[in-house]
Amino acid sequence: MKRESEDLPLCSPCRGIYVLDRALLEVDLWVKKEEEGSTDERLLSEYVEICLRSSFNKMRTGRIHREDAILDMDFMFLSESVEAVIEVFTGVDSPQHVRFIASSSYFDKEILLFEGKCFQGKLFTHVVAVTVEEKLSIRLEWENPHLEWTFQDGVVGALSYPDDDSVPFYVRVFFAPKNLGRGPSRYDALEEEV
Template structure:
């Protein structure tokens, strides 16, 4: 599905939520959302994924294995972030991008980074480029509302004060304004623009995907694509070359209850050629499942751990 086929929603920036002028840290008494989401606390969420992956003594299981004690909940899922417009005064058509996009939810309002790129190690992007997602660290709760906080800049020389602002501020994301289907979230900006494809899944569980590359025969290119709960929109969990045994970045995905998590592995000696391997996992409340995929390039070991969000 092309981005143009998705519904596009513009979200306004909350007043006094800018980082560059420091207004987001002022007026705590006048803007309740700053207190509610602990804006002054710059720490990362303390909750980990897979918190409820093991059954507990109070679990009540139906005959089909479904747990009645721990249940799915509303979760926010990011599918992709794409640079759709660069500032007119950008230093060129290809720029160095850094900064962060993070969610703050009612489960734990500390920062749960979706993207977090340091100025010392920016990513190279151009108009139309996807921004690789580093997170979230754990599932993003979406029962009532969540706060999206962002500060994304373009590196423009030696000194940070010379950098160009792409996104800056915070927006409130309301459950009743959301959609169970993926849609394009257009973030407010004064110059450039980043589009985020997101969905609010009403009844979701948390899947933590871990991939290990073992017994490497030769170097190869690998792309790992996730299809979530029947949605057409894809998530790219990994895209790059590998030449040695290693573990890939752990990925946390919200999956609709009673649906499936589908993973596609595209492997090839060259970026232009690839063989595809697919696997599918039914969403569960607790537990984990492992699977090995033998290819001509390497043995791939895959683990998916299922969990509900704590207190969900």
């Protein structure tokens, strides 16, 4: 078998973490062996400390380099940000190849959430960080059409979604924390009504 590329794209986990000054990230990558009786092989096991140094809202890259593996990471410190929990469900009853991508007008790079075959039920849960009150777009590349949902912290439900009722995908996003000390949140009134 001939390998086309030495790259192994890792699209998960991609999540926001709360950082005051420094963050310690631990990386533990393994190669899963399918042969019976073989043990999995550790590809990379390292840690890296990331210092804030007040470089907010700027995309940065980092690299962990070892003798037989290199891991490149993109990261950004977002000031006044919230965590967006993205959940996608599908009613597709036969295997379909789909690709879900998250993007925000705040930064240029897109985040690959999922790529692969899907089956009926919950497809995935993914967590990303977005700037407070910034719009978050979830794009689905499926067959020929590109479908998109847009969400925003402080707004219940989707701001926009595909008009076609035959689309067998349901996307929802939850933002947290609900109140970052900005005074009363719009969520507070909603919680009192419920």
